[in-house]
Amino acid sequence: MKRIYVTGSRGMLGKALVPLLNLEYEVRATDLPEYDIRDGSSIIGDIVSFSPDYIFHLASMTDVDGCEIDPDQAYLSNTVGTRNVALASKETDAVMIYISTGMIYNGRKKYPYIEYDRPDPVNVYGSTKYQGELEIRKLLKKFYIFNTCWVFGGGKEDKKFVQKILKLAGENKTLKIVDDKIGSPTYTLDLARTIIDLIETGQYGRYHCVNEGTVTRFGLAKKILEIAGISGCELIPVCSDEFVLAAPRPYMEGMINYRTMLMGLQPMRPWEDALEEYIKDPA
Numbered sequence: 001m002k003r004i005y006v007t008g009s010r011g012m013l014g015k016a017l018v019p020l021l022n023l024e025y026e027v028r029a030t031d032l033p034e035y036d037i038r039d040g041s042s043i044i045g046d047i048v049s050f051s052p053d054y055i056f057h058l059a060s061m062t063d064v065d066g067c068e069i070d071p072d073q074a075y076l077s078n079t080v081g082t083r084n085v086a087l088a089s090k091e092t093d094a095v096m097i098y099i100s101t102g103m104i105y106n107g108r109k110k111y112p113y114i115e116y117d118r119p120d121p122v123n124v125y126g127s128t129k130y131q132g133e134l135e136i137r138k139l140l141k142k143f144y145i146f147n148t149c150w151v152f153g154g155g156k157e158d159k160k161f162v163q164k165i166l167k168l169a170g171e172n173k174t175l176k177i178v179d180d181k182i183g184s185p186t187y188t189l190d191l192a193r194t195i196i197d198l199i200e201t202g203q204y205g206r207y208h209c210v211n212e213g214t215v216t217r218f219g220l221a222k223k224i225l226e227i228a229g230i231s232g233c234e235l236i237p238v239c240s241d242e243f244v245l246a247a248p249r250p251y252m253e254g255m256i257n258y259r260t261m262l263m264g265l266q267p268m269r270p271w272e273d274a275l276e277e278y279i280k281d282p283a
């Protein structure tokens with residue numbers, strides 16, 4: 001049985017991915033506080049002693065504003081930590097799988113990004129994740145990088161956008177939601193399934209991996225309430241200037257899975273269908 005090492009396994013994506021990996025592989029699922037990717041010798045030692053065939057590197061400082069406020073910690077976690085995992089991949093000859101973001105682009109494009117667009121991050125989080133990609137490219141030949149966006153999932157433990165909107169809509173008559181930022185909402189389960197299918201192809205490289213379609217935060221919130229059947233809360237579209245945040249957000253984070261499309265692979269389903277399944281049966 002092939003062996004898989006996972007970092008950041010207790011995060012939102014890890015919770016969807018690890019149970020699927022357990023069906024087919026021998027998995028070592030690690031996370032903070034015991035396994036810290038910033039501690040090079042310790043994490044490399046643990047990976048080398050497990051001797052995996054694949055390393056899923058999910059661990060990351062994902063608080064976008066937190067990264068802006070503390071860039072040293074952001075580079076340490078997202079760039080140096082990723083380099084540490086890549087060094088372990090090199091030593092064990094394992095295939096590395098890294099999850100990156102649509103925030104590697106500057107967001108000034110009017111249309112969704114494809115893999116051949118030029119990265120140019122506008123905030124510290126995007127920059128540290130992109131530098132992580134470059135560390136992998138420098139060190140490894142056998143890697144997959146998956147750029148994804150506005151991930152939702154987590155079921156009962158969901159504290160992100162979907163659950164926030166459902167909770168706030170239950171407590172308020174009106175809600176102001178940003179209508180000038182565009183993304184590709186992506187369901188953890190769809191992301192996990194697509195990644196697992198792709199890693200056995202041997203077609204290494206960088207892929208966009210998002211549910212099909214794009215929407216603004218306002219449009220996403222509207223759809224969440226529509227699916228949940230909540231009608232007592234009015235959503236008001238506002239400009240992002242109304243909310244002061246530490247990190248600038250790109251206007252366009254939406255992406256197209258262009259490479260898998262060119263390869264003739266099955267497209268990921270539209271985000272609306274995935275969202276409906278998630279809200280009706282949260283997993």
Ligand SMILES: NC(=O)c1ccc[n+]([C@@H]2O[C@H](COP(=O)([O-])OP(=O)(O)OC[C@H]3O[C@@H](n4cnc5c(N)ncnc54)[C@H](OP(=O)(O)O)[C@@H]3O)[C@@H](O)[C@H]2O)c1
Pocket residue numbers: 007008009010011012013014031032035036037038057058059060061062077081099100101102129147148149150151152
């Ligand atoms: N969520 C999104 O919308 C999104 C979009 C694009 C890309 N991504 C990428 O997808 C990957 C998974 O994201 P996610 O949504 O599952 O994030 P998440 O829920 O924040 O999970 C990340 C996990 O990594 C752990 N971690 C943080 N620093 C670590 C360190 N130094 N050593 C070991 N573990 C550490 C976290 O532990 P603590 O909770 O204890 O800090 C957490 O369990 C990340 O690489 C992220 O950058 C996510």
